[in-house]
Every structure is written in structure tokens, then in C-alpha cells.
Amino acid sequence: MGFYEPAIFHIHTRGTGRLKNFNQWDVQQKSTFLHEYVHYLQDITTIQGLNKGLNNYYILGEYMRYVTKIIKSSSNIISLPINRFTANHNVGQNWIAYSCVMGDKQPVKNVLSYYPKYVTDLIDENNGEKIPLNVVILKCEGYNIPYQEIIFGTIHIMEGMANLIQNLVYPHLQDASPYNPYHIAVDVIDMIIPGFSSNKLTLISLLDFALQHSNPGLALVGYLEKKRSEGYNATSLTSDIIYNDLMQEKVCFSSLSPLSFKDAYIALADAAKDVMKDYLGNVWYWRNIDKWFQTIINRGIGLRLNAPELFQQLAIGGDITSNDVFLKIFKEFGSPIVTNSPYNFDFISPKNVFITKEEMINIYAMMQFPRVFSSNGTFSCPLRKYCQNKPCGFHKQKVDKRCLTQPWTRMRKWNRCYFNTWWYFKGFKNLIIR
Known part of the structure; x- marks a missing residue:
């Protein structure tokens, strides 16, 4: 079995094949990838997928603002965990509705x-x-x-x-x-x-x-x-x-x-784009991430309103290596970060969208922050599986025990890994966690 981490950021497949050579995968890995890729499409072509992403991004943004206020009022020294649902009333309500x-x-x-x-x-x-x-x-x-x-x-x-x-x-x-x-x-x-x-x-x-x-x-x-x-x-x-x-x-x-389905869908898609843009905060380092996100959501609108039979056509198109519907969609939407059993990290960008795998890794890093602040002060960074294959930072440091417990202490200034790039730009560079 593979898995898909919601909010369009990561697909994991069981097998050793790399994404760029998926036509050489065994049937089991292709089958698993297709299943998880359907979830990726569901997230960008359905109201529930958009709503799920919107809630995730909204809660993430509000939680980060809440944490920032606590940090400013405590001289950069905090204790964990910090309950994300106390950020504001809407965060708690959104989570109740989402969970139910x-x-x-x-x-x-x-x-x-x-x-x-x-x-x-x-x-x-x-x-x-x-x-x-x-x-x-x-x-x-x-x-x-x-x-x-x-x-x-x-x-x-x-x-x-x-x-x-x-x-x-x-x-x-x-x-x-x-x-x-x-x-x-x-x-x-x-x-x-x-x-x-x-x-x-x-x-x-x-x-x-x-x-x-x-x-x-x-x-x-x-x-x-x-x-x-x-x-x-x-x-x-x-x-x-x-x-x-x-x-x-x-x-x-x-x-x-009340809105028509078409107007409601477009309104929700626009809201998801706005919330993501707000979270990124116009930081130049993440401008391509925003362009990527805006593009796939916009293309998802076109697919939903003009080709509602997408999933049926995908189901009758046969093996993904020769499935015309899958190949066309794959070209238009690319992929999230895709890992295999050895945890090789791969990525295919959508057509006419310039974004690198390294920038996409940054999106994956972004999603880890709520987990840090809701932990008891010990957090194992999932990106260590990427860094173990490709040492990162200016001095090309390898993964060490800090990545398994407190990754925010590992790199400072310009010698930063992916996790600490977000940590730095979000204003947590001087934060002390006790």
C-alpha cells in the first residue's frame, strides 16, 4: 500500500521505481500510484477536496499567527505543546466540522x-x-x-x-x-x-x-x-x-x-488560493510555490466545469503508461512530491510551470510546523529521509540525531536545511523551546 498526505503535497508508493521512469514500474507500483494520484485529483477538482485544503491552510495560518503572538509575549522562550484549537473560535469550529x-x-x-x-x-x-x-x-x-x-x-x-x-x-x-x-x-x-x-x-x-x-x-x-x-x-x-x-x-x-454550483465551486477555489497566498506572505523565496498552486487550482476549475466525466474516462483508459486521459492530466497537473520504498524524492512540474523539486520540498516542510508546536518538544522531521540521500545546507551536513528530536536546532543563518529555511523566514530563528 502507498499513502497520500492531504493538501496535495506528498504521494508515497511501494516499490523501487523512480517517477521519471514510471513506464518501467511493476504493476503493483503503478496501481498504488494511480490510487494515490486519484486523491491528488480529488483535492483539486472537488468541493470537498478544496474545502479540506482550505481548512488545512486556514488552520495552519491562524495557528502560526497564534504561535507568533505567544513568542513575542514570552521573549522568544516557549513551552510546548500549544493547542492549535485555541488560536481562535473559527479554528475550533472548522476542526469540529472537518473531523465529523x-x-x-x-x-x-x-x-x-x-x-x-x-x-x-x-x-x-x-x-x-x-x-x-x-x-x-x-x-x-x-x-x-x-x-x-x-x-x-x-x-x-x-x-x-x-x-x-x-x-x-x-x-x-x-x-x-x-x-x-x-x-x-x-x-x-x-x-x-x-x-x-x-x-x-x-x-x-x-x-x-x-x-x-x-x-x-x-x-x-x-x-x-x-x-x-x-x-x-x-x-x-x-x-x-x-x-x-x-x-x-x-x-x-x-x-x-445561495450560489449555483459553478459559482460556488469557483468561489471556494478562489478562497483556497487566497488562504495559501496569505500563508506564504509574499516572501520572494516562495513565489514559484504560489504560482504552482494558483495554476493547478485554476486548471482544476476548468477540468471540473468542462470535463465532469474525468474520473470515468480515467477508469476505462487502461494502464497508466498508455492511458491517454491519465497522460494528458499528468502533463497538465504534474505531481506532488512522490517517494518510493527507498525514499527517493521525485517531482514532475505541470506544463508551463517553472518550479523545482527543491522548491516543492519546501512545501512539504511547511506542513510540519503545526506538528512541532503541538508536540511535547520532541519532533522527528520527515524530511530526514530526503536529506539522508542528499546532504543539505551550505556545508552539506548530513542527517544527525537532532533531525530526530529537535530539527530547529540543527542549522542556523545561511547554513539551513529545508525545515530551517521555513523556520527562518517565519521568524522563529531566535526561538528557544523548553
Whole structure:
């Protein structure tokens, strides 16, 4: 199995092949890469992906501002951990909503039934009104207990969709992925409209539809129940109908006036770009990072609005080395940082975008800061796996024990590694952590 670190920054594959030679990879590594690359596309072509990124960047930025205030008031000496959710009211609310709609991954055997459940109220920052947060609860057969309840959400839909596409492109590989979260969404769908999962391409469009909502689990169940009440069945509810319904939807952000799906999608994409630009802070060193991010989000808008059938076409295109849809997308969007089993770091830039692998490594470093300040003062830098293959800093220092415990003490002034470049430009160069 590989993994994908959300917010479009890192894909890990199991295998020894390098990204520039992916046409020489074995089938297992290609299959794993495709699965994780689908997650990358989900993050830049769905409302839930954009919303997830927007929340991550927003929380990251607010948390860094909060930490900076604490540092300034404490003469550059701080104790850890610093609770990120005390940064401000919106950070706490965003995290509650994000955690609930993501869903649960506890191991279960199968789904027995489902029901909606009220969780809590969120507060509209525009007018102070309460916004009820509801989810779908799945009653499942557990492994060590007869029954177990889990929240049905984004993780099940994203993983179910990526797993489905992976298995359609590489059908002869044994699917060893666990039932939850990879297969559970399909059973929920068939529970509402029996036999719906028999048409795999329509199933992909339905999962894609769900991801165009801020609460995918609730949206999926509500939509299917509505279509069932209108008389639709597994054969009459087609991809064309699903995508037409999506384009006719009205989307509400808090108390603001309803927007068309197109306008809502563009507004959310623009917000994600603004939040990232704000976090980067117009530092010249990161200008290419901002250009890269702006480009892939803009291209994602075009892909979503002009080619909604993207994921279905990807699923029927065959092996990624000859899949015209995949190759075209790969050329337009490039890749995040991609690692293999030996932890070689690779990167392919999008067409007509100038950004180096070293600059992309800086993005990965950026995401580590909240983990430092929410730790107990000991933090193991994941970039050490890159630096062990390529000593960094002016004096080309190798990885040492400080990288495993306190990487912020390792390099100073212009002899900085990737982690400490961010540490320096974010104003933490004189910080003492106790």
C-alpha cells in the first residue's frame, strides 16, 4: 500500500521505481500510484477536496499567527505543546466540522443499517446564528463486539472512489484493502438502491457527486433517498442525470445567498488560493510555490466545469503508461512530491510551470510546523529521509540525531536545511523551546 498526505503535497508508493521512469514500474507500483494520484485529483477538482485544503491552510495560518503572538509575549522562550484549537473560535469550529464529516476508519465487518444524527451546532460568524451539524451513522457488525457505530463520511467516499478506479484499471491484482474505509460506501449505496454498484462508471459519478458537497456522507445518502422516492432504480439513474442534478444545485455558505454550483465551486477555489497566498506572505523565496498552486487550482476549475466525466474516462483508459486521459492530466497537473520504498524524492512540474523539486520540498516542510508546536518538544522531521540521500545546507551536513528530536536546532543563518529555511523566514530563528 502507498499513502497520500492531504493538501496535495506528498504521494508515497511501494516499490523501487523512480517517477521519471514510471513506464518501467511493476504493476503493483503503478496501481498504488494511480490510487494515490486519484486523491491528488480529488483535492483539486472537488468541493470537498478544496474545502479540506482550505481548512488545512486556514488552520495552519491562524495557528502560526497564534504561535507568533505567544513568542513575542514570552521573549522568544516557549513551552510546548500549544493547542492549535485555541488560536481562535473559527479554528475550533472548522476542526469540529472537518473531523465529523471525514468519518471513522475503525475496522468493521459490514454495514447493517444507517440513520441520520444531529451532532452539534456551529455558529455562523456573519450573523451569530446556529448551524446544525448532522451526519449519517452506520450501524455495523464489529470484530470484537456485536455492533459498532461509525460516522459515514468523506474518507469512505474518497477511498471507495480511488479503490474502484484502481481495480478497474488493474483488475487482476488482488484487492487486499480493508473493508472500512475502502468498500463500505458501496454497501451503503446498494442498501438504498439495490444493485446500483453493478454499473461501475455510474458508481464513480455518484461518488464524485457526493464529493462536490461540504458534507459528502449526508449528501450521498440524501440524494439517493430522494432519487429512490422519485422512482429511479439501478439502471435508470445514469451519470448524465447525476451530473445534470449537480449543475442545477444551489449551494449555501453559512448565511450567504445561495450560489449555483459553478459559482460556488469557483468561489471556494478562489478562497483556497487566497488562504495559501496569505500563508506564504509574499516572501520572494516562495513565489514559484504560489504560482504552482494558483495554476493547478485554476486548471482544476476548468477540468471540473468542462470535463465532469474525468474520473470515468480515467477508469476505462487502461494502464497508466498508455492511458491517454491519465497522460494528458499528468502533463497538465504534474505531481506532488512522490517517494518510493527507498525514499527517493521525485517531482514532475505541470506544463508551463517553472518550479523545482527543491522548491516543492519546501512545501512539504511547511506542513510540519503545526506538528512541532503541538508536540511535547520532541519532533522527528520527515524530511530526514530526503536529506539522508542528499546532504543539505551550505556545508552539506548530513542527517544527525537532532533531525530526530529537535530539527530547529540543527542549522542556523545561511547554513539551513529545508525545515530551517521555513523556520527562518517565519521568524522563529531566535526561538528557544523548553
